[in-house]
Amino acid sequence: xxxxxxxxxxxxxxxxxxxxxxxxxxxxxxxxxxxxxxxxxxxxxxxxxxxxxxxxxxxxxxxxxxxxxxxxxxxxxxxxxxxxxxxxxxxxxxxxxxxxxxxxxxxxxxxxxxxxxxxxxxxxxxxxxxxxxxxxxxxxxxxxxxxxxxxxxxxxxxxxxxxxxxxxxxxxxxxxxxxxxxxxxxxxxxxxxxxxxxxxxxxxxxxxxxxxxxxxxxxxxxxxxxxxxxxxxxxxxxxxxxxxxxx
Ligand SMILES: C[S@@+](CC[C@H](N)C(=O)[O-])C[C@H]1O[C@@H](n2cnc3c(N)ncnc32)[C@H](O)[C@@H]1O
Numbered sequence: 622x623x624x625x626x627x628x629x630x631x632x633x634x635x636x637x638x639x640x641x642x643x644x645x646x647x648x649x650x651x652x653x654x655x656x657x658x659x660x661x662x663x664x665x666x667x668x669x670x671x672x673x674x675x676x677x678x679x680x681x682x683x684x685x686x687x688x689x690x691x692x693x694x695x696x697x698x699x700x701x702x703x704x705x706x707x708x709x710x711x712x713x714x715x716x717x718x719x720x721x722x723x724x725x726x727x728x729x730x731x732x733x734x735x736x737x738x739x740x741x742x743x744x745x746x747x748x749x750x751x752x753x754x755x756x757x758x759x760x761x762x763x764x765x766x767x768x769x770x771x772x773x774x775x776x777x778x779x780x781x782x783x784x785x786x787x788x789x790x791x792x793x794x795x796x797x798x799x800x801x802x803x804x805x806x807x808x809x810x811x812x813x814x815x816x817x818x819x820x821x822x823x824x825x826x827x828x829x830x831x832x833x834x835x836x837x838x839x840x841x842x843x844x845x846x847x848x849x850x851x852x853x854x855x856x857x858x859x860x861x862x863x864x865x866x867x868x
Contacts, residue, residue, distance in 0.1 A: 667733030682710025
């Protein structure tokens with residue numbers, strides 16, 4: 622595993638105390654995948670997953686928690702660097718979200734299909750098997766608005782081939798942003814990579830059954846327009862372009 626990647630966002634916010642701290646202590650270790658010294662990670666769930674989904678930067682976890690509740694036969698891996706966000710996801714799973722009070726009751730069924738990586742997802746890229754995910758969600762990634770910081774954006778020339786590798790044939794990336802410059806950048810980067818087709822032409826309306834996130838709600842309240850993009854992995858003929866890029 623690559624030991625370091627420079628991460629520019631926030632890792633911690635206000636002090637985590639009380640029931641949230643307890644949840645992190647008790648539950649997080651059992652929900653975090655073990656990284657083998659050699660070979661690839663085997664994600665183990667309490668179900669036999671029919672489908673696999675990754676959410677990168679799940680923030681407060683509302684999207685991940687709701688999708689996992691809807692799709693009980695899908696295995697989910699959620700990655701989030703911000704520890705307070707991880708605690709918030711656990712609170713959703715405890716059913717005492719926001720109040721920060723109540724009993725610790727991690728329902729086994731509720732977490733049978735969720736695993737959590739409380740770190741930078743890039744650290745797992747070379748540890749996850751090729752083609753493991755059917756869908757990858759990147760919802761409201763940090764925008765890095767300055768031009769000189771653009772390569773810090775999660776959708777960039779380093780990460781696009783990694784996401785391609787992790788997706789199963791015909792796998793999809795769901796990307797949402799309310800920063801027009803990010804949407805434009807992502808569409809350009811993905812097009813130039815030649816690894817994905819953009820399959821949702823109307824980017825201003827949400828896909829059917831869309832689960833809104835905290836960032837989306839904030840943006841809507843501030844009058845920002847969300848952009849919803851779906852990219853589909855191109856088939857293996859395109860592998861050559863990946864090889865070329867890697868050289
Ligand atoms: C702007 S927030 C959006 C959160 C959430 N998706 C939402 O829509 O409310 C972006 C989140 O991505 C996380 N993040 C950024 N880069 C990441 C990475 N490489 N691995 C895991 N999480 C990451 C940040 O910590 C932050 O919480």
